[in-house]
Amino acid sequence: MIISAQKQLEEILRLINNDPVFLIGCSECATMCKTGGEEEILIMKKILEQKEITVTGYVILDPACNLQKSKIQFKNVKENLNKAKKLVVFSCGNGVQTVSEIFENLEVISGTNTLFLGEIKHANEFEKNCIMCGECIQEIFNGFCPVSRCPKHMLNGPCGGSRDGKCEVSSNLDCIWNTIYLSYKKKGQLNKFKQILAPKDWSKSLEFKRVI
C-alpha cells in the first residue's frame, strides 16, 4: 500500500490562500492510512469551513490512481467542481497527477505527503518495505529486503552502525541486516551471508511505462 500523511493544516491553508476549494479523497490507500478517506475529508471540510473557506463539495475517487474511473466520477460532481478555484487532493502523489491530467484549468494542490510503499503493521502503524527498484532479489535475503529497508541499501551485510538489532539512523528502525542474519542462522543458511553480491542494476528502476 502507498502510505501518505496529511500535510500540516497551516501548510494546506497557505496553499489554499482563501480560495474556494473542492476536496478529493481516495477510497483505497489514502483511506486505509487515514489521510484521504471520507471520514478525513469530512473533518477537513469542517475545519476549512470554520476558517471561512468555501468548500464547494467533495468526492472520494475509487481509486484516485485510475484515470478513466476518475473521469466518470468527476462527471457526477461537475456542478460543484466548477464553483471551485482549487482542487485539494488527499491521495498519494499519483492521485494528485491523475486529477491534474483531467483538469487543465483548475489549480491542483496536494493535501498530503506521500511517504512510502509499505505494510500495514497495525491499524495505525505502517512500515516501508519496498522502494520499487524494478528487480526483486528478495529470495537472496529470505524475503527481507535491504534495498528498501537499509538506509544505505547495503547488499553485503550490516554496516558498523547496527546496535542491539536497531539501525543507527533511527531507534525506531530495525537493522534489517540483523533480521536477515538471524533468519540465515535459524534456517542453517549462513553460507548465504558469505556470497558477495555484485552492484545492483539500477537501470531496472528506470521503467516509466508498462503496456500490457
Add this chain to the structure above:
Amino acid sequence: MIQYGNLERVLSDGKFAVTAEVGPPKGCDISKFKSKADLLKGYATAFNVTDNQTAVVRLSSLAGSVFLLNMGLEPILQLTCRDRNRIALQSDILGASALGIRNVLCLTGDHQSFGNHPQSMGVYDIDSIQLIKILKDMRDEGVFQNKEEIPHGKPQLFIGAAAHPFSDPLECRVDRLEKKIDAGVDFIQTQSVFNIERFQEWMDEVRSRQIDKKVHILAGITPLKSVKMTERMQFHIPGVDMPNDIADRIKKAEDPEKEGFNISLELIEKIKAISGIHGIHITALFWEQVIPSIVKEAGLYR
C-alpha cells in the same frame, strides 16, 4: 608490476606499521592542515585523509591527499559510497592514481542524517565490499565495473577497508571481514579498540580462519582527551565498546589527557602482543598533536 607505496612495503616486510588520521579543514584555508602534517611527518608510514567524516562537509579527501603528497607524506585516500555513484568513484580513483596516490580506504560512509546537511540525498549506489571488488578489478584486470577495458592506464592501488569487531550482530563480523578479503582487500583498519578482551576474542576467530595470513590488520587506537569525549565514544558512537573501567579512569583522572595518553600506550602494548596484528591505526580526533609522543613512547618511531 604494481607501483605501491611505503605502506605496502612496510606491511609486506612484516614490520609493525603505524597509520594515522588527519582530517581536512572545513574550508579552503589549509594552513592548519599543513602544520598538522608537518608535526606528524615521520611518525606514521601513511596518513588517512578522511572523506567528509560524520557526513560534515570538508575539503575533499582527494585534495587533502595531494597536499600531503606534495609535503612528502604518504596519504591513504578515504573514499565513501555515500556521496558518489560508481561513475564518480571510479573517476576519482583514476584521478587519485594518476596524481600518485597509492593507498585507498573503501568505506560505505556515515549516514548523511548525522552530518551538517541532513536534508541531502544519500547515494549508496554500491557498498564498501562492492567498491573493494571494483577497485581490485580496475587494478588487476584493467576493467571498469561494467567489464569494459580501461584503455589508457589502470590504477595502481593498495586497497584498504574498515572492520568493526564490536558492532552488532557480533557473530557476523568475522564473516563480513572475510567477505572484504574475498572482494580483494589488502589491508584493514579496525574500529577503535578499548575492550581488549573482546578484541582478542575477535582476533582468535580471525586467526582460526587464517585471515591474518591473507590481509594486513591494523588495530584502531583513539587517545581519549576528555571526559566529554569519552562519554561520547562510550554511548553515542555505534561499534565502539568502551569498558567502564577505562571510562572511569578518565573520569577520575586529575589530568584526563595524561590518563588518555597512558591508556593508549597500554592498549598498544597489549595489541602488539596479539598474534596476527600488523600495526596500529591512530585516530586522534581533533588531537593530532598527541600522535608523535604516542608513537615515540610506544617504541614505534623509526
